[in-house]
Amino acid sequence: MEEDLSAHRVPRSRPRPTALVAALALAAGLVVTSTTAQSADAAAPAAVKAVPATIPLTLTNNSGRGDQVHVYVIGTELSSGRQGWADASGAFHPWPAGGNPPTPAPDASIPGPANGQAKTIQLPKFSGRVYFSYGQKLVFKLTTGGLVQPAVQNPSDPNANILFNWTEYTLNDSGLWINSTQVDMFSAPYAVGVKLPNGTTKTTGHLKPGGYNAFFNSLRNQPGGWAGLIRTRADGTVLRALAPGHGIEAGALPASVMNDYVNRVWAKYAAEPLTVTPFADQPSIKYVGRVSGNTMNFTNTSGAVVTSFQKPDSDSIFGCYKLLDAPNDLVRGPISRTLCAGYNRSTLLTNPNQPDTSNANFYKDAVTNHYSRHIHAQMADGKAYGFAFDDVGAHESLVHDGDPRQAYITLDPFN
Template sequence: MTAGGAVAHADAPVSGAPASDAPAAPATIPLTITNNSGRADTVYVYNLGTELSSGRQGWADAAGTFHPWPAGGNPPTPAPDASLAVPATGQSRTIRIPKLSGRIYFSYGQKLDFRLTTGGLVQPAVQNPSDPNRNILFNWSEYTLNDAGLWLNSTQVDMFSAPYSVGVTGADGATRSAGRLKPGGYRGVVDTLRARPGGWANLVQTRSDGTVLRVLSPGHGVGTGALPAGTMADYIDRVWRKYATSALTVTPFADQPNVRYTGRVSGGTMNFTNAQGAVVTSFQKPDSDSVFGCHKLLDAPNDQVRGPISRTLCAGFNRTTLLTNPSQPDTSAAGFYQDAVTNQYAREIHARMADGRAYAFAFDDVGAHESLVHDGNPQKASVTLDPFD
C-alpha cells in the first residue's frame, strides 16, 4: 500500500475558477450509482478525497457532508468505516458529492480495508501481494468537483477490473458518458491478454475460487516482475536509432501550433531544441517501466516545456506511433498500437470500449482519447456498475 490522498489524474484539475460568464458549480451535486453488474454480492461504495477548500483529506457521507480523517499512526491504524451500501443489481442509489478531488471506490462482497498513517490515507496497492485488499474485487472512479465544474473519469491506469461507466448531465439537459465496454468487452480483455505470450497473461490476477479480480497495468506488471522488464525495449531501440538520423517534431499544444520543438538523438540522448535552436530539455533513452508509467526517464513536471514534451513522447511510445509519424502528437486512433511491440494492455482496452476511449495509461488524454466526462455547470452525475460479460 502507498500513503497519500486520493488524487485524480491530469484530466481532473484540483483547482480553477469558473469563467466570468459561467455559474459556479453548486456545493454538492447528486451522483446516482446504478448496479447493473448482475452479481449477487453486496456492493460497498466510498467517496474519499481531498477537500478543495481546506486541503484536508477525508471522506463524504451520502448527504455530501465532508468528514476529515482522524490522525493516523505508525504502523497504520484502521480508518473509520466510510462505506455506503448500494442496492442489489438492477437498482440505484443517489448520494451527493461535495467539492473534492477524490475517488469513488466500490467493492463487491467485502468492505475495503483502509488505513491511516501519520501522512494520511493509505490507498489499496494490489500490485503488492500482501496488501489486505489484494483478494477483494473492487475498482474506482476519479473525479474533481470545483467551482469550474466536474471532471469524472473511468480509469484503467493502475488496473482493469470491475467494469463501470460514468456520466454527467449539464444545465442544458444533455448527458455525456464514457467508460462503457462493448458487449463481451470485459471477458474479451481478460481472455485476450491471458492468451497473449510474452508475459501479458501474468497481469491477470485471480482469487483462489477462480474469480478474476483484475488485470494489472503493464507498469505494475514490470514493477512486480509479472511482465518482462524489456517488453518495450525493441521498439524503444528502434525509435532511438530513427531519430539519430532524422528529426522528431513535437507540437504539444493543440491551441498553440507555432510552439514546436525538434528532437534528435545524439550520444544516446534525445535533445529537444526550440525555434531558435536552443536545447530546452533532454531525455535519456527510457526503459519499459518509464514508458508504461510515463515517469522516471519520461518524467513530466507540471511546467510548459519538459512536461508537455514528455506527455507527447509517452503517448507516442505507448501507442507506438513514433516510428510511423515524425510529427507528434499523432491523434488519429487508426494508427495506434499497430507495431508488433506495443502496449497490448492499452490496445485491448481501447478496442473493447464502446466509444474507443479509455484511460489505459497516464497520458491517454493526449489527443482526447481518455474516458472522461466534464461539465462546467453539472446538475447531476452517475456511476453505473456494468455487467461482467
C-alpha cells in the same frame, strides 16, 4: 504529477490524467498546461457559475452480481485542503491522525445499491475518488503522512483478494470532471456520466457487449508475458488485470518488454529529427528532438536546448514517470506527455511529427502497450485511460460539464 488524484499517500502512484490536473489547478488559480487544452478551456467560462456544494450522484447496479456493494467517497476537500471522506449526504469528515505502523481508518463505507437497483448520494467538492467493492469492505489505513490506498500489485495488500474499482473526479466551481480509469488496473466494469443543464447526459466507460470477457481472453492470448498481468482469487474468480507498469513491479511482466521498440526509436532519431508540437491550439510552438548517445535533446525554434531525456525503460514508458517525468510546466511536461503517448501507442516510428492523434495509427507495432490496446478495442466509444496520458489527442474516458446537475456511476455486467 507524481501524485495520485486525491493527493493521498499511496505506496506507488501514477501521474494524474491531465484534464483532472487542469480542473484542480483552475480551482487553485494556477497556470494550466495540457496536451488537451480543451478541458481547461471548457472550464474557464463556467467559473462564474455557482456550482453547489454537492451534486447528486446516482449509482445504478447493472452488474448482475448478488454481492453487497460498498461505496466510498474519499479525497481532498478543495475549500480547506483537508483530506478525508464524505458520507451519503456529502458531509465531509477529516481523517484522524494515523500512526506508524499504519492504523485502521474509520469505516467510510456507504451501502450501495443491490443488483437491478439505483441509489443516489451527494457528491461533494473534492478532488478524489469514488471506490466501490463487491462482497467485502475495502481496508483503508492511516499513516502519519495520510491515507494508504489499495495497492493491489502487492500480493500482501489487504485488498488484493477483493473485487473493486474506482473512478476519479474533481468537482469545483468550474464544474465536474469524472472518468473511467484503467491507469492502474482493469477490473470491475463501470461507466460514468454527467447530466447537463439541458437535461442531456454525457457518458463514457461502457464496454462493448461481451467486452469484459473479450478483454481478458485477448490478454491471455497475447504473447510476451502479458497474460501474467491477470490476477485471480483462489476460487478462480477473475479480479483484475494489472496495468503493465505495476506488472513489471510485481514481476508479472518482463521489464524489457518495450526495449526493442525503444532501441528502434533511438536509432531512427539519431539519424533524423523528431518534431513535437504539444499544443493543438498553438501550432507555432514546436520542439525538435535528436538522439546523441544515451540522450534525446530537444531544441526550440531558436535552436536552444530546452530539455533532455535519457533512454527510457519500459516502466518509465508505461507509468509516464521516472525517465519520462512530466512536470506541470510549459516545456518539459508537454514534450514528455507527447513522448509517453507515442511510446505507449507505438507511433514514434511511423510518424516523426508528434503527437499523432489518429487512433487508426495506434498500437500497430508488435511491440506496444498491449494492455491499453485491448482495453480500447473493447470500449463502446473507443475511449479509455489505458495509460496516464491517454488524453493526448482526446482519447480518454472522461466527461466534463461546467454546470453539472447530476453525476452517474453505472456498475456494468461482467460479460
